[in-house]
Structure formats: C-alpha cells, structure tokens
Amino acid sequence: MSEPLKLWRNAQLATCDAAARVIARGALTTRAGRIEWVGEEAALPAAADEVHDLAGAWVTPGLIDCHTHLVFAGTRANEYAERLRGRSYEEIARAGGGILATVRAVRAASEEQLFDESAPRLAALLAEGVTTVEIKSGYGLTLADEAKMLRVARHLGRAFPVTVRTTLLAAHTVPPEYRDRADEYIEAIAREWLPQLCAQGLVDAVDIFCENIAFSVAQAERLFAAARALGLPVKMHAEQLGNLGGTLMAARQGALSCDHLEYAGEAEAAALASAGTVAVLLPVAFYCLGGERQPPVAALRAHHAMLAIASDCNPGSAPGASLLTAMSMATRLFGLTADEALQGVTRHAARALGLEGERGALAAGQVADFVVWNLRSIEELGYWIGFNPRRTVVRAAEVLRWPNPIL
Ligand code: NIG
Ligand code: FE
Numbered sequence: 001m002s003e004p005l006k007l008w009r010n011a012q013l014a015t016c017d018a019a020a021r022v023i024a025r026g027a028l029t030t031r032a033g034r035i036e037w038v039g040e041e042a043a044l045p046a047a048a049d050e051v052h053d054l055a056g057a058w059v060t061p062g063l064i065d066c067h068t069h070l071v072f073a074g075t076r077a078n079e080y081a082e083r084l085r086g087r088s089y090e091e092i093a094r095a096g097g098g099i100l101a102t103v104r105a106v107r108a109a110s111e112e113q114l115f116d117e118s119a120p121r122l123a124a125l126l127a128e129g130v131t132t133v134e135i136k137s138g139y140g141l142t143l144a145d146e147a148k149m150l151r152v153a154r155h156l157g158r159a160f161p162v163t164v165r166t167t168l169l170a171a172h173t174v175p176p177e178y179r180d181r182a183d184e185y186i187e188a189i190a191r192e193w194l195p196q197l198c199a200q201g202l203v204d205a206v207d208i209f210c211e212n213i214a215f216s217v218a219q220a221e222r223l224f225a226a227a228r229a230l231g232l233p234v235k236m237h238a239e240q241l242g243n244l245g246g247t248l249m250a251a252r253q254g255a256l257s258c259d260h261l262e263y264a265g266e267a268e269a270a271a272l273a274s275a276g277t278v279a280v281l282l283p284v285a286f287y288c289l290g291g292e293r294q295p296p297v298a299a300l301r302a303h304h305a306m307l308a309i310a311s312d313c314n315p316g317s318a319p320g321a322s323l324l325t326a327m328s329m330a331t332r333l334f335g336l337t338a339d340e341a342l343q344g345v346t347r348h349a350a351r352a353l354g355l356e357g358e359r360g361a362l363a364a365g366q367v368a369d370f371v372v373w374n375l376r377s378i379e380e381l382g383y384w385i386g387f388n389p390r391r392t393v394v395r396a397a398e399v400l401r402w403p404n405p406i407l
Contacts, residue, residue, distance in 0.1 A: 006029065071149050073105040327341040
C-alpha cells in the first residue's frame with residue numbers, strides 16, 4: 001500500500017530555500033516523511049488523503065542548531081563569577097580551569113549521569129522548534145571518555161524526537177596526560193582515536209579549537225588530513241580570541257564551517273565565501289565573554305558568505321539552550337537582519353552540517369521537518385526574548401505529541 005499524501009494547508013510559508021521565498025497563502029504536501037510539493041494553495045496539484053488546516057499560521061523549516069557542546073556535566077558558574085570580577089577566559093584556562101574543569105567533571109560522570117544532565121538542555125532546544133542539532137565531544141579527551149560523550153549524544157538522538165549529528169572535538173584542548181606534547185596528542189587522535197570512533201559509527205564530522213590556548217594551524221592541518229582519509233567533513237573553532245590564520249586554511253580545505261570568527265577580517269570573509277564554507281556566528285559566547293570584537297558581518301555580507309547562527313550551548317562561554325535567544329543576540333549584537341537570522345538557523349545551518357538539500361528548507365524532496373508558529377509576522381522570530389512562540393512541531397511529516405501542547 002502506498003504511503004498517504006498529507007496536505008498542510010492555510011499557512012504562511014517562510015520557505016528558507018535559495019530564493020528565501022515567502023508564500024502568504026501557502027500549502028505543502030508530504031508523503032513518506034518528505035515534502036512532495038510546496039506552493040500557493042490555489043495551485044495545489046492533487047487531492048490528499050489527510051488534511052491539516054494550519055489556520056493561517058506561519059510555518060518555517062524545523063530549526064537547526066549547528067554548533068553545541070550540550071553533553072557535559074556540572075557547571076562553571078564559579079568561572080562566570082570570576083569573569084564578572086575581571087578575570088579573563090584565557091587566564092582561567094591557563095590556570096587549569098576552563099575546558100579542563102569540565103573535562104574533570106565529564107570523566108567522573110557515568111554515561112547515565114551524563115545523559116541525565118544533558119537531556120534537559122536538549123529538551124529546551126526542542127521546545128523552541130529545533131529538529132536537528134549538532135553535538136560535539138571535547139570534554140572527555142581520552143579515547144574512552146570521548147567515546148562515552150559521543151554515545152550519549154547518539155543515545156539522546158534515539159530518546160528524543162530530533163536528528164543528532166555528532167562532531168568529534170577531541171582537539172578541544174591539550175589534556176593533562178599530554179601536557180606540553182600537543183603534537184603527540186594530535187597524532188594519537190589522527191592515527192588511533194578517529195579511526196576507531198569512526199568505525200563505531202560515532203562520528204559525523206571533525207572539529208578543532210584553533211587558538212593560542214589550544215591548537216595551531218599546522219596541527220589542525222594534520223587532523224584534517226586524517227579526517228579526509230576517512231571521508232569525514234571538517235569544521236573549525238576559528239579566530240575567536242585572536243587571529244591565527246585557521247579560517248584561511250580551513251576554507252582552503254573545503255571545511256563545512258568556521259565558527260566564532262570575532263577576529264576574522266576581509267581576507268577570511270572572502271575565503272569563506274569562495275569556498276562555500278559557512279560562517280557560524282555564536283553571539284551567546286560573545287555576550288557571556290563580554291566580547292569586545294565583533295565578527296566581520298559587513299565583509300561577510302559583501303562577499304556573500306553564508307551566515308549561520310548557533311547556541312554554542314556549553315558550560316564555559318555559552319551557558320544557555322535557546323536558539324531563539326541566539327537569533328535575538330545575532331540581530332542586536334552583530335547587526336544581522338531578521339531574514340539573515342532565519343536563514344542562519346535553517347538553510348545555512350543545514351549547510352554547516354553537510355545537510356543542505358536534505359533539511360533546512362521547505363522544498364520538494366526535503367525531510368518534512370517544520371514548525372508552526374504563533375506569530376503575526378515572521379520578524380517576531382528573534383524578536384522575543386525568553387518567550388517561546390512555538391505552536392506545533394512536525395517531524396518527518398508526523399505531528400509530534402511532545403513538545404506540542406496536548407490538544
Ligand atoms: O565554543 N571555544 C571553545 N569551545 C567552546 C567553549 C568551551 C568551554 O569553555 O567549555 C566555545 O565557546
Ligand atoms: Fe563551541
């Protein structure tokens with residue numbers, strides 16, 4: 001028996017496709033979990049087996065949070081308090097706190113504890129209409145503890161109605177076991193950890209923190225070569241605290257994304273644009289670190305680079321699990337337009353995960369993940385702060401019973 005054709009009618013569609021079309025009296029049809037047709041309701045092609053009247057509501061693609069570290073244990077509220085007193089993120093990191101403080105907490109946590117601590121953060125994102133989320137490792141920094149984090153990420157993806165993409169970020173900082181031996185640490189990841197974790201199906205992409213307090217461009221290049229040999233895409237935490245040249249190298253290598261970019265400039269903007277590497281902006285980290293320098297949005301725009309926005313959910317620089325808040329911050333703090341913010345959590349975020357064409361737009365052939373919103377105008381997304389206008393989440397053409405209200 002063929003799958004039923006579902007019609008979702010009487011909607012205002014923000015398609016987030018390449019043309020960023022808005023269809024005021026729109027409809028879409030779905031079959032077998034995919035979108036089959038999108039357009040003006042008046043042009044509907046076929047009679048449906050099942051009809052959902054969306055009562056004129058706004059509909060967007062399911063939101064995509066393309067950069068999170070949401071699997072972690074404990075908090076670093078003490079460090080936030082220290083930063084409020086004037087200590088810098090780098091000073092805290094160099095003194096053995098920062099990422100290493102969370103590494104100690106994650107190593108001490110069981111897989112179950114890690115799952116239980118992380119689940120509410122994922123639930124908060126889902127409640128805002130996130131249907132795809134990237135989750136990085138990077139607080140284990142031993143083979144066993146990185147595997148533990150990635151298993152928890154996969155487990156979250158089975159336990160919740162969300163698509164999880166995992167990223168190996170073992171190159172987040174040099175662990176105590178490899179103190180002053182960063183090259184050897186990168187070699188261990190490249191030669192042993194990555195192939196093993198990849199063979200276990202735990203890795204969708206590889207990331208590195210390229211910064212003075214972390215790893216060099218040469219070390220990133222070595223890691224990227226290992227990823228490429230396994231057919232894995234790469235991304236980079238780049239130019240957050242200084243300019244090391246990581247973005248130029250990553251773009252040359254065809255990285256999916258470079259993330260943060262506060263210290264990037266014109267040359268980086270041009271390189272990202274011509275490589276098709278997405279510039280992922282993380283305004284919550286900028287806000288919580290009291291950042292003084294902004295990513296080069298005007299140059300990125302002038303070069304037609306693709307801009308994405310993510311929550312960066314992590315215990316150090318971005319203790320939050322709200323993509324809508326990140327959109328608000330990207331508009332107010334970085335000057336993005338409402339439309340750039342919307343593309344940044346849909347189509348461009350999909351591209352940052354290598355999912356372009358599959359997710360992030362209301363277009364024929366895409367997975368039928370979409371959100372029905374309680375909005376009078378689409379600009380209200382990224383306008384509200386601490387208020388969630390989500391009405392209904394549809395995943396693979398099924399109305400989710402959770403997090404939707406029980407009718
Ligand atoms: O994206 N910059 C490196 N990684 C995280 C922070 C991690 C942490 O402080 O725990 C980030 O901001
Ligand atoms: Fe990050």
